[in-house]
Every structure is written in structure tokens, then in C-alpha cells.
Amino acid sequence: MTRVWILPVLLVLCGSAVATVSALRGSPAEAAVLLVFFVLLAGMNSPLAFPRSIGALEPQRRSAVDGRPVVFWRAGCTYCLRLRIRLGRAARRAHWVDIRRDPAGAAAVRAATGGDETVPTVVVAGRPYVNPDPAWVREQLP
Structure with missing residues (x-):
């Protein structure tokens, strides 16, 4: 931590x-x-600078229910910061997981990216997207 x-x-x-x-x-x-x-x-x-981070298992469960994207991120990542800034207030509608605080989140990112911890990784409807365009992520938010 x-x-x-x-x-x-x-x-x-x-x-x-x-x-x-x-x-x-x-x-x-x-x-x-x-x-x-x-x-x-x-x-x-x-x-x-980021919305409150929660463990990886809870947002995946919530996402299955409410359809919101799950954003895996880590502090100090410029791409994560770019995504957060471009989403603005809409960022609160996504589920955020800090992979440095949550080993399960880091494992989920490694599984999605072939062994790397490349962030931001956004999971929408169970499908991972590595470093997606912020405008696209905004469209995925309910």
C-alpha cells in the first residue's frame, strides 16, 4: 500500500x-x-485522483449485474491518469480496481494481457480492452 x-x-x-x-x-x-x-x-x-478502489472480485460481480465497465489501474500510470481526466465526472460510473492494492486485480490484468500488468485495462461485458480510447470508454458507461 x-x-x-x-x-x-x-x-x-x-x-x-x-x-x-x-x-x-x-x-x-x-x-x-x-x-x-x-x-x-x-x-x-x-x-x-481516482474514484475509490475496491477489490477485483466485487466489481466483476457488480459489472455482471449493472453492466458498468471495470477499470484496472495503478497510481503513477500516465495512461491511467489520462483516462481518468478525460472521463471527468463520468469516471464515478465505472468500477475502479487498483492493481497495486489488490493481488487478484493484478492477476486479472495479467490474465487479460498475456502476463503483463499493462494498465489501464478496461473490462466491458467480460471482455478486456488494454489502454482503450477514453471516448470509447465514456460511451460504454451507463
């Missing part, structure tokens, strides 16, 4: 260091902008 926070924490620490150096050189406004930039970047790469 702590692995998902390594990148965001490193981004905040690096941003703090860069902002401190900038402030010591006499540019407090630049330091503030840099710090805000790094904090936003850390937030976008953290699990907080």
Missing part, C-alpha cells in the same frame, strides 16, 4: 526543495508557483 504513495511524496519533497532554493535566491513568488505545481502534480499521481 505504501508503494502507491512513493511518487507523490517524492514529488512534494522535490518541489519543496526546489521552492526553498528559489525562495533563498530572492524569488518568493516563483517559489510559491513551483511548490503549487509540484503539489498538483503529486495529487494527480496519487490514488486520491
Whole structure:
């Protein structure tokens, strides 16, 4: 679970260091902008940018009932972030599974991709799609 926070924490620490150096050189406004930039970047790469993740078995069961896609993702994945941003508020209508927090989710992705943990992997009606177009995923949402 702590692995998902390594990148965001490193981004905040690096941003703090860069902002401190900038402030010591006499540019407090630049330091503030840099710090805000790094904090936003850390937030976008953290699990907080994604809807609440649940275990892999539960969303697969729910998807069979309600027809919603299951999105397998992991923090720090730029393609997952791109999908999440492009879906906007509609992202909450999908079931999200963080493969770093759920070994069953990682196993499902490996089974779907031939042994890789390539994300985002979206399962619609029991069929996996690896790194699909966000517009297509939006069309699949009820």
C-alpha cells in the first residue's frame, strides 16, 4: 500500500526543495508557483485522483449485474491518469480496481494481457480492452 504513495511524496519533497532554493535566491513568488505545481502534480499521481478502489472480485460481480465497465489501474500510470481526466465526472460510473492494492486485480490484468500488468485495462461485458480510447470508454458507461 505504501508503494502507491512513493511518487507523490517524492514529488512534494522535490518541489519543496526546489521552492526553498528559489525562495533563498530572492524569488518568493516563483517559489510559491513551483511548490503549487509540484503539489498538483503529486495529487494527480496519487490514488486520491481516482474514484475509490475496491477489490477485483466485487466489481466483476457488480459489472455482471449493472453492466458498468471495470477499470484496472495503478497510481503513477500516465495512461491511467489520462483516462481518468478525460472521463471527468463520468469516471464515478465505472468500477475502479487498483492493481497495486489488490493481488487478484493484478492477476486479472495479467490474465487479460498475456502476463503483463499493462494498465489501464478496461473490462466491458467480460471482455478486456488494454489502454482503450477514453471516448470509447465514456460511451460504454451507463
